[in-house]
Amino acid sequence: MTDSKQKTILSTRDVHLWYGKKEALHGIDLDFPEKGITALIGPSGSGKSTYLRAINRMHDLEDNVTVTGSFNFNGTDIYAPTTDTVDLRKRIGMVFQQPNPFPFSTYENVAFGLRLAGVKDKAVLDEAVEKALKQASVWDEVKDTLHKSALGLSGGQQQRVSVARVLATSPELLLLDEPTSALDPVSSHNIEETLLKLRDDYAMIIVTHSMSQASRISDRTAFFLSGDLVEVDETKHIFLNPEKKETQDYVSGRFG
Numbered sequence: 651m652t653d654s655k656q657k658t659i660l661s662t663r664d665v666h667l668w669y670g671k672k673e674a675l676h677g678i679d680l681d682f683p684e685k686g687i688t689a690l691i692g693p694s695g696s697g698k699s700t701y702l703r704a705i706n707r708m709h710d711l712e713d714n715v716t717v718t719g720s721f722n723f724n725g726t727d728i729y730a731p732t733t734d735t736v737d738l739r740k741r742i743g744m745v746f747q748q749p750n751p752f753p754f755s756t757y758e759n760v761a762f763g764l765r766l767a768g769v770k771d772k773a774v775l776d777e778a779v780e781k782a783l784k785q786a787s788v789w790d791e792v793k794d795t796l797h798k799s800a801l802g803l804s805g806g807q808q809q810r811v812s813v814a815r816v817l818a819t820s821p822e823l824l825l826l827d828e829p830t831s832a833l834d835p836v837s838s839h840n841i842e843e844t845l846l847k848l849r850d851d852y853a854m855i856i857v858t859h860s861m862s863q864a865s866r867i868s869d870r871t872a873f874f875l876s877g878d879l880v881e882v883d884e885t886k887h888i889f890l891n892p893e894k895k896e897t898q899d900y901v902s903g904r905f906g
């Protein structure tokens with residue numbers, strides 16, 4: 651669980667983002683503690699994914715996107731020209747909506763980032779792969795087929811292997827962009843349980859359309875509307891006693 655005395659792992663200030671001439675984020679100030687889950691909620695098009703992807707510079711891969719503002723990540727200026735994005739994305743791992751295993755074995759999927767970082771020792775790799783798969787609560791289901799293609803796993807197992815792949819490189823922050831929206835209810839529940847187990851050890855930011863999911867798993871919730879951050883607070887305050895009328899209207903299902 652988070653508490654108010656926690657250190658801040660990421661501090662973002664006055665974040666604006668333009669797709670061409672269209673401004674999608676209008677000056678977001680938001681901080682994240684070093685442990686626990688923050689949910690980003692809001693109607694479709696409110697800027698949740700845009701903001702999330704700005705955190706690990708995913709927009710660098712798109713043409714015509716301009717980002718301004720400050721992103722201080724544990725002392726690293728995320729947008730400084732000297733910041734290495736490969737290293738940054740190891741420190742800030744990302745799990746996407748669709749499970750996206752590479753067409754390799756489960757083992758090689760999880761070992762991928764470590765091999766990229768130059769780890770060759772088999773014993774080190776074996777241990778790291780097992781640890782990450784256990785942390786992602788999928789080890790028991792895949793331990794006998796580690797060297798078979800990850801594409802043969804169910805969608806829910808693939809998504810937990812995606813979580814393990816991210817954990818294997820010892821990230822400081824995990825970004826999750828609607829990680830259960832392509833999964834059946836049982837697989838979604840398994841992912842939620844996995845995230846709940848990780849929240850004492852990691853900082854996580856999850857974009858979700860499901861308000862019940864946000865209220866089940868997050869410590870803090872940030873409500874976005876039309877590219878603005880309307881309100882951020884402990885999840886129970888946002889759902890039971892929000893300050894702003896727009897938040898109240900959204901969480902009570904009046905729009906969105």
Ligand SMILES: Nc1ncnc2c1ncn2[C@@H]1O[C@H](COP(=O)(O)OP(=O)(O)OP(=O)(O)O)[C@@H](O)[C@H]1O
Nearest residue numbers: 669674692693694695696697698699700701712859
């Ligand atoms: N690649 C892009 N090019 C142009 N405009 C974009 C692009 N991606 C998003 N947008 C626009 O930016 C705004 C914010 O979109 P974003 O996807 O961040 O919202 P969201 O809250 O995550 O929505 P959803 O819940 O539907 O995923 C929207 O108006 C969207 O149309």
